[in-house]
Amino acid sequence: MRLSYPSNIKVIQVPCSGRVDIIHLLKAIEDGADGVYIAGCLEGECHFLTGNLKARKRVNYVKKVLEELGIEPERVEMFNLSAGEGPRFVEIAKEMAERIQELGPSPVNVQKKAA
Amino acid sequence: MIIADRKPLAELLEMIQDCDRILILGCKGCVTVCNVGGAKEVGILASALKIARKKEGRTLEVDERTLERQCDPEYIEQVKNEVGDYDAVISMACGVGPQFLSTAYPEQRFYPAVNTTSFGGAVQHGVWEERCAGCGQCVIHYFGGMCPIARCSKSLLNGPCGGSAGGKCEISKDVDCIWDMIVRKKTEQGRLEDLLDVKPPKSWDTARDGGPRRSVREELVQ
Numbered sequence: 001m002r003l004s005y006p007s008n009i010k011v012i013q014v015p016c017s018g019r020v021d022i023i024h025l026l027k028a029i030e031d032g033a034d035g036v037y038i039a040g041c042l043e044g045e046c047h048f049l050t051g052n053l054k055a056r057k058r059v060n061y062v063k064k065v066l067e068e069l070g071i072e073p074e075r076v077e078m079f080n081l082s083a084g085e086g087p088r089f090v091e092i093a094k095e096m097a098e099r100i101q102e103l104g105p106s107p108v109n110v111q112k113k114a115a
Numbered sequence: 116m117i118i119a120d121r122k123p124l125a126e127l128l129e130m131i132q133d134c135d136r137i138l139i140l141g142c143k144g145c146v147t148v149c150n151v152g153g154a155k156e157v158g159i160l161a162s163a164l165k166i167a168r169k170k171e172g173r174t175l176e177v178d179e180r181t182l183e184r185q186c187d188p189e190y191i192e193q194v195k196n197e198v199g200d201y202d203a204v205i206s207m208a209c210g211v212g213p214q215f216l217s218t219a220y221p222e223q224r225f226y227p228a229v230n231t232t233s234f235g236g237a238v239q240h241g242v243w244e245e246r247c248a249g250c251g252q253c254v255i256h257y258f259g260g261m262c263p264i265a266r267c268s269k270s271l272l273n274g275p276c277g278g279s280a281g282g283k284c285e286i287s288k289d290v291d292c293i294w295d296m297i298v299r300k301k302t303e304q305g306r307l308e309d310l311l312d313v314k315p316p317k318s319w320d321t322a323r324d325g326g327p328r329r330s331v332r333e334e335l336v337q
């Protein structure tokens with residue numbers, strides 16, 4: 001991509017946002033990611049019909065798990081944009097990076113460093 | 116199938132508070148079908164518990180395994196070599212699983228990860244409902260194939276109570292009144308008079324009230 005997005009974001013490409021499962025999001029947090037989000041297609045425009053809707057439900061599930069664990073659920077998010085919207089992709093990346101910056105490092109990491 | 120819901124993470128974390136190394140044991144039976152205790156849920160729980168521990172600055176080693184069933188000694192035996200290697204074992208099977216495990220391995224601590232609720236089925240993707248209360252003497256054929264013991268909040272056998280309104284049970288607007296459904300079905304079938312046959316009080320000897328139940332098939336007993 002020629003447009004630049006915050007360098008602290010690691011992009012992992014998947015064929016469809018529906019491919020992202022609960023465990024992938026949890027593993028990201030477990031392995032120390034301060035936040036993780038899915039950028040899926042616009043609702044109603046999934047090539048596999050409901051991939052992005054499923055992804056949103058999984059994100060909501062993970063939010064609930066984090067809440068149960070006393071971790072800010074905002075660290076996990078679902079965004080929808082069309083594949084042609086490069087600038088929107090960058091905007092979302094910035095928005096998420098800012099949100100995480102405000103939240104600070106994940107409590108999982110804080111403890112790791114302190115230990 | 117047997118239906119269950121996962122216990123809150125806080126409750127599970129408290130169970131294993133003093134543990135550094137645990138095994139989470141899933142079951143490929145009912146709890147896999149109702150998406151609460153299969154291999155997938157074992158992975159999710161393992162990750163959630165590890166996240167919680169990392170947050171506390173402690174580590175937790177978690178191994179994951181899912182047995183064919185946990186209600187059969189044959190499968191319970193498959194973990195005999197490793198079950199002792201852990202500080203505790205969390206079973207994601209229905210309440211039967213951790214009991215079979217506890218009996219087979221008296222030295223180990225087994226914790227139930229789920230609250231077993233009922234016998235039922237999926238009414239839509241992701242939603243399960245109770246259908247049977249295991250009364251031990253099935254009578255659904257008198258009621259249009261619907262069980263008033265499991266599905267009427269008062270287990271009434273001779274028609275609805277006075278709380279039935281608009282097809283809903285008086286306990287909650289989210290609960291269908293099964294007696295409304297029974298009467299409707301019988302009316303549509305033109306067999307409403309079937310319900311005039313008054314049912315005497317049911318014997319609960321075959322249900323839990325008669326004590327723990329046991330089924331023996333002589334032809335199989337060795």
Ligand code: SF4
Pocket residue numbers: 246247248249250251252253254255262263264265
């Ligand atoms: S009548 Fe008894 S056995 Fe039959 S479905 Fe109802 S509770 Fe279960």
Ligand code: SF4
Pocket residue numbers: 266267268269270271274275276277278279280283284285286291292293294295
């Ligand atoms: S309202 Fe219907 S389901 Fe509820 S207790 Fe009365 S008869 Fe049973």
